[in-house]
Amino acid sequence: MQIQLAIFMAMIVFVAQASFRDASPGGDGSAVFPLADGTGLRVDVLRPDLMRIRRGKGGMWMESGMNRYGFLKTDYPRTSFEKTDTGVKTARAELRIDRENGTLSFVTPKRTVNVWPAISGKGFDLRFNLSDKERVYGLGDSSRTNIMRRGMVYDFWIRNWKNGSPPIYFPVPNLISHEGWGVFVNTTWRHTWDVGKSRKDVVAVTAGEGDVDFYLFTADGYRGLIDIFTELTGRPVLLPIWGYGLTFVNNDSVNDWALLNNARRFRDYGIPCDTLGLEPRWMKPHFDFTTNKNWDRSRFYFPFYDPQGGHTWIGSLARIGFKLSLWLTTRYDFTRYEEQRLAALARASGRTPDLPNGIPENWMCGLGDLTNSTPPHGSVVDIAKGKIPEGHAPWFEHLKKFVDQGVRCFKLDTTGGPPKLGKWANGMSEEEAHNLYPILYARQMAEGFESRTGLRLMSYTASGYAGLQKYAASWAGDTGGGHDALVSMLNLAFSGHSNQSCDMLFPLSEGFHFGFIQPWSQHNSWDCYYEPWFMREELIPTFTAYDQLRYRLIPYVYSTAFCASRTGWPIMRPLCMVYPDDPSFDSIMDQYMFGDSLLVSAFVNKIKLPDGVWFDWWTGARVEGGREIPFKPTDEKGGTLFVKAGAIIPTWPVKQHLEKGWNETVTFDVWPERDGSFELYEDDGETPAYKDGRYATTLVSCTNSMDAVTFTVNPRKGSFKSPQGVPGMWGGIYRGNGMPPTRDFSAAFHMGKKPTRVMLDGKPIAGKWDEARRVFEVPLGACGPVRKTIMLWR
Secondary structure, three states: OHHHHHHHHOOOOEOOOOOEEOOOOOHHHEEEEEOOOOEEEEEEEEEOOEEEEEEEEOOOOEEOHHHHOOOOOOOOOOOOOEEEOOEEEOOOOEEEEOOOOOOEEEEOOOOEEEEEEEEEOOEEEEEEEOOOOOOEEEEEEOOOOOOOOOOEEEEEOOEOOEOOEOOEOEEEEEEEEOOOEEEEEOOOOOEEEEEOOOOOOEEEEEEOOOOEEEEEEEOOOHHHHHHHHHHHHOOOOOOOHHHHOEEEEOOOOOOHHHHHHHHHHHHHHOOOOOEEEEOHHHEEOOOOOOOOOEEOOOOOOOOOOOOOOOOOHHHHHHHOOOEEEEEEOOOOOOHHHHHHHHHHHHHHOOOOOOOOOOOOOOEEEOOEEEOOOOOOOOOOOOOOOOOOOOOOOOHHHHHHHHHHHOEEEEEEOOOOOOOOOOOOOOOOOHHHHOOOHHHHHHHHHHHHHHHHHOOOOEEEEOOOOOOHHHOOEEEOOOOOOOHHHHHHHHHHHOOOOOOEEOEOOOOOHHHHHHHHOOOOEEEEOOOOOOOHHHOOHHHHHHHHHHHHHHHHOHHHHHHHHHHHHHHOOOOEEEHHHHOOOOHHHHHOOOEEEEOOOEEEEOOOOEEEEOOOEEEEOOOOOEEEOOEEEEOOOOOOOOOOEEEEOOOEEEEOOOOOOOOOEOOOEEEEEEOOOOOEEEEEEEEOOOOHHHHHOOOEEEEEEEEEOOOEEEEEEOOOEEOOOOOOOOEOOOOOEOOOOOOOOOEEEEEEEEOOOOOOEEEEOOEEOOOEEEOOOOEEEEEEEEEOOOOEEEEEEO
8 A cells, every 4th residue: 555655656747538647756866858859868777678668749748658556667766877968867878869850779688679659640659679680578468479579560459359359458658678678658559669660670559649758678578578567567476376277267147056056066076166257147237337227036046035155156166265256347438437536545645635526526425525545445335226326436345245256356358449438538549548448447446355355356357458467367268268368368468468368279188288277277168068977088187187287387387477477577478488599489479488487389280399308297208309209199198298307397186176375284296307496386375465475485406416416405484374254255253374384295206217325414314216117215204394305315
């Protein structure tokens, strides 16, 4: 809340229509350069490797909706820089300005980027030069035909399928280069990116309306560039741990009894699953866009005298480990509440709010008008009975009654694109508010749920824009789970979005392979009957095996997701991201790295192994990289899965559902041919306490010598507590999971042959050799505050 307050305190006075004037003084971090044509250039030096550049008239500097509503970081520490008459210079970059014609040169350690930032009528025309062999990536899910973006034009306007044109679900106006620089164009207006198509040496970004406003940054590689970009636009949220399990979306026609039967069947078949989703017919009227929605009580019964608690069908789901997800859609104007939040913060800081015409300063609730930016805990807003007009209370208010009944997840279906409202409450036009809409929606959902429950929200959406990664997961929309969905996910990785999924391709082993080995997994029935037990009998074990593999890998996925939440480095990575020195990987759109150590292929009969040593996950076979390998899918295996030499992968025993962010037992699978390390992450699994540093990490490492392998478990760092006192789904106490004193660890060494001698902390120990798998397993016992070391002699 303090961070949000700091952001919003910097917000500025509303100006009619689409203009938000930046009333904040430039200060020591800014430099202004008058240009010969009477315009000015303002440079804000945010970091030694990050600058914001704006061009304006009459000394006025404008803000986009991204700034006004606090989606972009502003509270950077002061950066030292040198200002001259012709530019600014930091320890990492230099911006040179030609004050006669307004052109710029961004000088980075690898190259100089020439920039032409022009005001064009009511809009802008930005141009950046490209070198002959420069490769550029990003732009989110703006096209699914390539990953290396050069040579095409991209329309930045969220839309579904239209007249045969493919969807644009999740555009992100960022581009990063293999030559060590990146750009983020700070606009929500509809605009286009011509990336070397009209002129192969120029990126042209043009809009009919909007201001010249963009960020330039530089780093040594993609990891550094994505780190800078996600620090600016927001780090990916860490989902509750069960969000990384399986979500099954039921047929739209189910009722409470059919839903409970599906839940029971998952458990009886031993198919792990955490979340059961309901599609639009859970509500009445069907597809209700308003805040008057309620259960279709002819299909989902609750006792009128006691509609929440363990005695309800939602309580029955919870008792066997299921969380309930509800489908939502909306035509709500989220900008009204955003302006009211700014007004509340202005009052708190002693300023007079400046609201658009027609927006009251205080939002309305059942307890009267409030100046709070969030409602008091436990307040009730009776929208359904008409006490509050539609659109005059925060969107999340009407969802509290469902959350109080135990709903834990929401599917935010905006695949059709944001609503067309004409003029928005904050004065924005359709062309400006359209792309902003999904992130307003996602944030109000996430913050409303966390305020109400003290827990992280699992929500997912198809539509997005820069910054959505901070609040929600995504799925690839109404496009199935095939190759195109895969390409969209790989492109979003270059735009800092990590928590991605798609509808699982069913019933094919290739679909199971891809669907279960991605950041989070969703299987969607929609209008079909895609329950796993209704597929061909011989495929049920395949689906189950892939699902169980996913649940074994949960500590690997969760630890990697935490890394993404700190650095922006995604869980799922295109090969061209991981191996930037090989241009041939630009065309590989059917393989990806899953975390640091797993190489996955999908929907392809030939794979290209990067250089190095790899191991086949399925067979254990050792394979030299730098070559192509054929593959033919079978009913049992839908794709290849290779492990990088030196990998350390933590696994858990298979669980039917997930509740906490740690487990009593952990096995580290180790491929010790190369040195390697892994940092295991643990927390309570559901609360946002991790944002405040309440979590624990354990570094494990493996090193090689001529005749021995050394495996070390270092002392655990950090701590977390059981979140006692957090309101539960029925007003009780949330049964949180605090940090245990120790966990039982073991290590499984994929060695090829049995070691001749083994010692644990200098004492001989007997391990277990599995001849069929060529794996030697050693128990380490209770691990926590003390270092433990295994040595194995070949």
